[in-house]
Amino acid sequence: MTALLTEAELIKEENPKYNKLLKKYSKNYFICLDRNETFSPVNVVSNFDFDGNDYFGPYPNRDTVNAIKEIIDKTFQLRECNKKEFVKKRKCYLSDIERCLEPCTNSVSLENYNVELDKVYDFLGGHNQSSVDRLLNKMKMLSEKKKYEEAAEVRDIVNSILKQLSKSSILSEPINKANVLIEVNENSKKDYILLIEGKITIHYKTSEIKFLEALQDYFQGTIHLYEELTDKDLERLKITLNWMIRNKEKIKVHYLKNYNSVEETATHFIF
Numbered sequence: 719m720t721a722l723l724t725e726a727e728l729i730k731e732e733n734p735k736y737n738k739l740l741k742k743y744s745k746n747y748f749i750c751l752d753r754n755e756t757f758s759p760v761n762v763v764s765n766f767d768f769d770g771n772d773y774f775g776p777y778p779n780r781d782t783v784n785a786i787k788e789i790i791d792k793t794f795q796l797r798e799c800n801k802k803e804f805v806k807k808r809k810c811y812l813s814d815i816e817r818c819l820e821p822c823t824n825s826v827s828l829e830n831y832n833v834e835l836d837k838v839y840d841f842l843g844g845h846n847q848s849s850v851d852r853l854l855n856k857m858k859m860l861s862e863k864k865k866y867e868e869a870a871e872v873r874d875i876v877n878s879i880l881k882q883l884s885k886s887s888i889l890s891e892p893i894n895k896a897n898v899l900i901e902v903n904e905n906s907k908k909d910y911i912l913l914i915e916g917k918i919t920i921h922y923k924t925s926e927i928k929f930l931e932a933l934q935d936y937f938q939g940t941i942h943l944y945e946e947l948t949d950k951d952l953e954r955l956k957i958t959l960n961w962m963i964r965n966k967e968k969i970k971v972h973y974l975k976n977y978n979s980v981e982e983t984a985t986h987f988i989f
């Protein structure tokens with residue numbers, strides 16, 4: 719993995735005419751929660767950036783990410799319209815079928831809308847049980863009202879959630895906010911990648927000192943030192959994610975929120 723990053727950076731710098739392998743990446747997909755709009759919608763995108771939005775992923779293909787987006791749309795009541803439609807302030811049919819909280823007509827406060835949005839974050843973070851319970855209760859209610867076709871549709875959504883569990887993204891935190899230690903098991907040797915606030919990628923083999931310094935910054939709450947993101951940082955992150963999605967069986971993701979200090983982390987992984 720470290721060698722791959724080094725090679726990729728050299729290719730970007732030297733721009734060899736006939737070497738195209740690492741000039742472009744295979745297409746991955748992301749769930750984007752648009753935080754630049756007041757009532758955030760959920761979108762499927764094929765690229766990510768540090769633009770103020772939250773990105774979950776990457777997902778391996780369009781079918782998987784579209785299936786997850788459909789589950790979100792049918793389970794939660796966030797708006798599905800684009801900005802052009804939203805600003806018209808006209809109610810659509812999704813409100814009538816209880817699939818949207820109708821923020822376009824001010825029928826819901828931003829606070830209550832964000833409560834629903836938080837549930838989507840939980841779902842994308844791998845906390846699926848509350849979503850399943852919510853749907854099962856809805857299915858029971860519809861059955862009691864003898865709305866059997868609608869109840870069957872909800873049942874299918876539950877089955878989709880359970881089916882998609884094995885196709886989830888690599889990270890259960892938004893990429894742009896992820897604080898994780900990624901363990902790479904390759905060729906019987908281990909390497910570690912440190913991702914803090916989604917903005918820096920450090921390999922333990924490349925620089926042990928910088929790696930531990932970055933960990934110390936995280937636990938001391940001084941990660942503001944790394945607020946500026948360069949094009950090179952973004953490039954390295956894209957390369958890393960592209961490799962990870964193709965080599966999921968070689969990695970384990972450990973969340974720094976589960977540790978209390980550099981010493982505890984170092985002891986666990988025996989750096």
